[in-house]
Amino acid sequence: MREREPETSHLAHVTRDLEKDFEFTIGMIFASELEAYHKYVAYAIGKGFGVRKSKTRKNDKGEITRWIFVCNCAGPEVRYGCPAFIKFKIENGVHKVMDYVLEHNHEFIPKHQKHLIRCRRMISNTCKGVLVDMAKVGIGGTMAYKFLANEAEGSENLGFILRDCQNFLQSERSNLIEGGDCQKLLNHFHCMQMQNPMFFYA
Numbered sequence: 001m002r003e004r005e006p007e008t009s010h011l012a013h014v015t016r017d018l019e020k021d022f023e024f025t026i027g028m029i030f031a032s033e034l035e036a037y038h039k040y041v042a043y044a045i046g047k048g049f050g051v052r053k054s055k056t057r058k059n060d061k062g063e064i065t066r067w068i069f070v071c072n073c074a075g076p077e078v079r080y081g082c083p084a085f086i087k088f089k090i091e092n093g094v095h096k097v098m099d100y101v102l103e104h105n106h107e108f109i110p111k112h113q114k115h116l117i118r119c120r121r122m123i124s125n126t127c128k129g130v131l132v133d134m135a136k137v138g139i140g141g142t143m144a145y146k147f148l149a150n151e152a153e154g155s156e157n158l159g160f161i162l163r164d165c166q167n168f169l170q171s172e173r174s175n176l177i178e179g180g181d182c183q184k185l186l187n188h189f190h191c192m193q194m195q196n197p198m199f200f201y202a
């Protein structure tokens with residue numbers, strides 16, 4: 001069992017496995033937030049629009065009970081916000097489609113520009129943690145990226161590019177001054193080795 005599949009490679013799987021004529025229906029259920037979100041993102045990429053997580057509603061215990069994902073498309077030709085959204089009701093982690101609007105008030109992004117869709121590239125939290133810890137012990141973005149790509153069995157499974165990696169490290173620069181924590185980094189390596197017996201560290 002793969003317990004901690006990187007979020008980005010999960011998206012790659014969902015995108016690849018998406019049925020050609022897939023449409024959401026009321027009552028459709030997803031096992032987790034990640035499943036629900038990635039399904040909508042994969043669907044959005046197929047159509048040619050971006051996704052943004054919007055409003056949530058929480059119960060007394062602070063647990064999220066509603067999630068709304070909205071179309072992220074905006075631009076000079078979109079005068080009013082796009083009405084497209086999907087709303088999930090959450091119970092014990094299970095995401096159930098409650099409501100949606102499938103129509104958009106703008107053109108979709110053409111196929112050859114789909115790499116520009118904002119939600120498409122993102123760095124998973126797991127990868128972010130590794131990048132930060134590597135940076136703290138002086139391993140730069142390029143090396144770290146190669147390492148993660150190798151760990152994910154190819155950079156195409158990572159879901160982000162070297163520049164995202166460098167931008168992320170740039171944005172984290174103030175947090176990196178604290179100094180290295182070798183033990184934490186070794187723990188990461190150890191953890192990765194447990195997940196992937198083919199991965200060795202020296």
Ligand SMILES: [Zn+2]
Nearest residue numbers: 071073082104
């Ligand atoms: Zn839209």
